[in-house]
Amino acid sequence: SSEKPLDFIRQIVTEDLKSGKHSVPITRFPPEPNGFLHIGHAKSICLNFGIAAEFGGRCHLRFDDTNPSKEELAYVESIIHDVQWLGFDWGDNLFYASDYFEQLYDFAVALIKKEKAYVCCLSAEEMRDYRGTLTEPGKNSPYRNRTVAENLELFQGMRDGKFAEGSHVLRAKIDMASPNLNMRDPIIYRIMNVSHHRTGDTWCIYPMYDFTHCLSDALEHITHSLCTLEFADHRPLYDWVLDILETPSHPQQIEFARLNLSYTVMSKRKLMQLVKEGHVSGWDDPRMLTVSGLRRRGYTPASIREFCAEIGVGKRDSWIDMGVLENAIRNDLNTIAPRVLGVLDPLKVIITNYPEDQVEEVEGQNHPQNPEMGSRMLPFSREIYIERTDFMENAPKKFFRLDIGREVRLRYAYFITCESVVKDETTGEILELHCSYDPETYGGNAPDGRKVKGTIHWVSANEAVQCEVRLYDRLFSVDNPDADRNVDFKEHLNPESLSSLHNCFVEPSLANAAPGKCFQFERQGYFCVDVKDSTPEKLIFNRTVSLRDSWAK
Ligand code: ATP
Ligand code: MG
Numbered sequence: 001s002s003e004k005p006l007d008f009i010r011q012i013v014t015e016d017l018k019s020g021k022h023s024v025p026i027t028r029f030p031p032e033p034n035g036f037l038h039i040g041h042a043k044s045i046c047l048n049f050g051i052a053a054e055f056g057g058r059c060h061l062r063f064d065d066t067n068p069s070k071e072e073l074a075y076v077e078s079i080i081h082d083v084q085w086l087g088f089d090w091g092d093n094l095f096y097a098s099d100y101f102e103q104l105y106d107f108a109v110a111l112i113k114k115e116k117a118y119v120c121c122l123s124a125e126e127m128r129d130y131r132g133t134l135t136e137p138g139k140n141s142p143y144r145n146r147t148v149a150e151n152l153e154l155f156q157g158m159r160d161g162k163f164a165e166g167s168h169v170l171r172a173k174i175d176m177a178s179p180n181l182n183m184r185d186p187i188i189y190r191i192m193n194v195s196h197h198r199t200g201d202t203w204c205i206y207p208m209y210d211f212t213h214c215l216s217d218a219l220e221h222i223t224h225s226l227c228t229l230e231f232a233d234h235r236p237l238y239d240w241v242l243d244i245l246e247t248p249s250h251p252q253q254i255e256f257a258r259l260n261l262s263y264t265v266m267s268k269r270k271l272m273q274l275v276k277e278g279h280v281s282g283w284d285d286p287r288m289l290t291v292s293g294l295r296r297r298g299y300t301p302a303s304i305r306e307f308c309a310e311i312g313v314g315k316r317d318s319w320i321d322m323g324v325l326e327n328a329i330r331n332d333l334n335t336i337a338p339r340v341l342g343v344l345d346p347l348k349v350i351i352t353n354y355p356e357d358q359v360e361e362v363e364g365q366n367h368p369q370n371p372e373m374g375s376r377m378l379p380f381s382r383e384i385y386i387e388r389t390d391f392m393e394n395a396p397k398k399f400f401r402l403d404i405g406r407e408v409r410l411r412y413a414y415f416i417t418c419e420s421v422v423k424d425e426t427t428g429e430i431l432e433l434h435c436s437y438d439p440e441t442y443g444g445n446a447p448d449g450r451k452v453k454g455t456i457h458w459v460s461a462n463e464a465v466q467c468e469v470r471l472y473d474r475l476f477s478v479d480n481p482d483a484d485r486n487v488d489f490k491e492h493l494n495p496e497s498l499s500s501l502h503n504c505f506v507e508p509s510l511a512n513a514a515p516g517k518c519f520q521f522e523r524q525g526y527f528c529v530d531v532k533d534s535t536p537e538k539l540i541f542n543r544t545v546s547l548r549d550s551w552a553k
């Protein structure tokens, strides 16, 4: 990513530092604590914290907590944990918009005094009518010409709890004929009799996003306020507020394209529905594209950061294929995950010429491309399990695995040849294979130079650890579940997004594998120990991602 040209935001920052407009960039990541962070937020986190780090500035973590009806402390805590987990550090710069409530109130009073705000008593419905449409200008509210004294008194009354919810709002006095609907006297304060997770019952009026955000940025001396494209239409309001009020600074809002990822939905509101309606096990269900879901699935912070670097930052909305994210974790785990042997769909093999109660050890490399990762010993014995799909009767020539009369290499162990098949007499199901081994091929090579084309994985039946493996597929079966406004996105849930295999076996070195630890099951993919449900008595693995290639050539 270091060879890539600078994106348009980094170009702006570079120029602002060169021209002396700013000495360092100060950015912020401003989540609303009304849900868990998702991969789209990760893009914004990597952008804001990334710029701060690259240009020697700083990035604030600021909770945009001005709508207490939807916000909770639990969300604050999960967001803090997720941002840290992604590898970013805000130092002393943790802020809450709610800490500015008193200052924001004073700013609102200042607006009233400048005759730039008024208390309006239209009902919500009337206000909609007065607002006009994209093609028709709005009409002035009959309350628009209230005097400063009247407005000050009413606004104080709102704060003092004298009025019912919805009866009064404070509105900016801008232009009801503006072609930009956001400029038609937007609401900046409303009455809400809801306690706040930080300020309790101190307030019964709460400021709106557009009023809060620009002022919070200005109070924190943010230099570049980065947000997604849908806020471009809000920029005139952002600047209007900061131009009129005397604030310590006037940050520059810059919009970038949000992340859209195929085969998923990204809004917290929709993710919340999946959780509340039980379509998934929680915000951290490994199929969810939340940061906590990805973590539980086995994604590493480095892979998510690499993904964000790879997709870059642009000015036009686009779609990113889920495969790009999957490749990012594959690349990272390919480098760092120890290799192990695990059988998902076991078929018993009896090695008829191997001594009955002998158990010997063979050595397995933890990472064939990286000897520094060392090796471990694997027990080998007369009864082993192989993958059911590694045997086929009357197999075609190109099937380089087992069939009667064919020879394969057992990874790290011996060559075996299939002699016969034992079947259930009534169902015809294959119960076990009888094979012979060549004792001269210990370690996987024949002294006579004889070659076998296939190498398969296995575990020793007695010593292997039985476990559960959860295979995940994409949560939705169409690339854009939101495409049709008339069809609920949940209609497109993939009914086969989770399948649990309960009779899997892994090599005994995994018996005490730590929750969260990731492995490559050779020829199968990458798997991690589930952090929530796995216990030492019953190991549970999540498949993080499948392998692109297998080493069996
Ligand atoms: P959602 O619509 O999913 O609830 P939001 O934008 O309402 O998301 P916030 O908590 O307000 O969520 O967002 C915090 C920051 O993350 C904002 O600056 C927002 O622009 C950014 N963000 C949210 N979704 C995306 C996305 N898909 N791609 C990039 N940035 C995003
Ligand atoms: Mg939001």
Ligand code: MG
Pocket (backbone or CB within 6 Å): 267
């Ligand atoms: Mg949103």
